[in-house]
Amino acid sequence: MPRDPMHSGPEDRERIGHMLEAARDVVAFVAMRRREDVDTDAMLRRALVNALQVIGEAAARVTDSGRQRVPSLPWGKIVATRNVLVHVYWGVDHEQIWKMATTRVPEMIAALEAACDTWPLPDTPTD
Template sequence: MSPADRWRILHMVEAAEQALAFVRNRQRTDLEADPMRRLALTRAIEILGEAAAQVSDSARIELDDIPWPQIVGMRNRLVHAYFDINLDILWDTVHLALPPLIARLKPAIAHASPDLD
């Protein structure tokens, strides 16, 4: 894995961990009541998706069990349809998809060259 790919995957992990921190000990209804939390959560997922979009094809092949198109697609949806975000999907994505994604990406970072661009 190239240093640039390692850097982008590190950004993905950091954004995913931030998103999880934003919802820790919270309920789904907190997104309705707290616009700052909702925006922070949305932005974390946007960052995760943007970093994923920058990962090279060779790294995507190496990590072929990662749902790259879905991650990037969610980012695109959040950015371009910002006025129509389904908070249930956002909430479920954070709770259901991010823990296994982090669990898969962290070892990839650990096994990659530590030299960063």
């Protein structure tokens, strides 16, 4: 059965949790790093891009109702960033990756944490 984009459900809370996990990964990846490392360290660069893609993909799957629970996030920009990273991979700007990783993503974490704190995950069956 298709999901109603206006009705938030447990999937929305899970996706927001995925966004938070990936955002925390981004912050950990850039800790003790310099901007130049994005240019010279392919593993760092790919890890950042992958985590940003996860954030965007999860955001794309949050319903309108779920997005309303975290109104401070720029949902459209988050999804658009994912689309650029996936579909225009050859033109990814390392400076923009660094700015997202060191500025925008850390700013998102507080909003995501607040949403997760006030929106518990549904109980999972123990079967």
